[in-house]
Amino acid sequence: MTRLEERRDLITQEANAIGTAYLRIDLISKQVQPEMRELFRTYTGLRTTIYEDRENKPLMEIKQDKVADLQKRIWTLSLSAIRMPDASPQAAMLLIPALNEMIDITTTREMATQNHPPVQIYIMLYGLSFIGSLLVGYSMSVNQERSWLHTLSFSAVMSLAIYVIVDLEYPRLGLIRVDTSDQVLFDLQKNMEIGRIG
Secondary structure, eight states: OHHHHHHHHHHHHHHHHHHHHHHGGGGSOTTTHHHHHHHHHHHHHHHHHTTTTTTOHHHHHHHHHHHHHHHHHHHHHHHHHTTSTTSOTTHHHHHHHHHHHHHHHHHHHHHHHHOOOOHHHHHHHHHHHHHHHHHHHHHHTTOSSOOHHHHHHHHHHHHHHHHHHHHHHOTTTSSSOSGGGGHHHHHHHHHHHHTSOO
């Protein structure tokens, strides 16, 4: 559950990082602001859907390449913009760190989706379940009449426990998901489009 909450928190952190950087566009040259805002809207839209097709590797790679390209374009445009005469003196000091944080959080989120417990943990989990089943089966073997309720209950509890543990580790694929947390990015994109931000 802690790992699931950390992943949800990373989505919020990314939305905050994008929102902060977007607000600081006001500090750069006015002639560059429209292009920069458009790049941010495109970028945020892509980040909201980046993990929708996790199982489709080729599509994921295309989206990741587009994100990297947009990051590079935003960074390059920002460096040019902060050097323009009508840019705020604080532009470099405030915008560049915000952009850096916005870019860094994408790597952090990607690594969070790839970091899983070692295979040995899963082997131990299944092994303990198997040993528990053997012990229960052995203790029940002395009884001539077997309780199907106990057998089915034990099987269901063990299966459910293993399923929940594995499901929590892959929050984009199973029943327990972090997809609802993506709403903060959708809301951010919507606010950008209707002009509530910036």
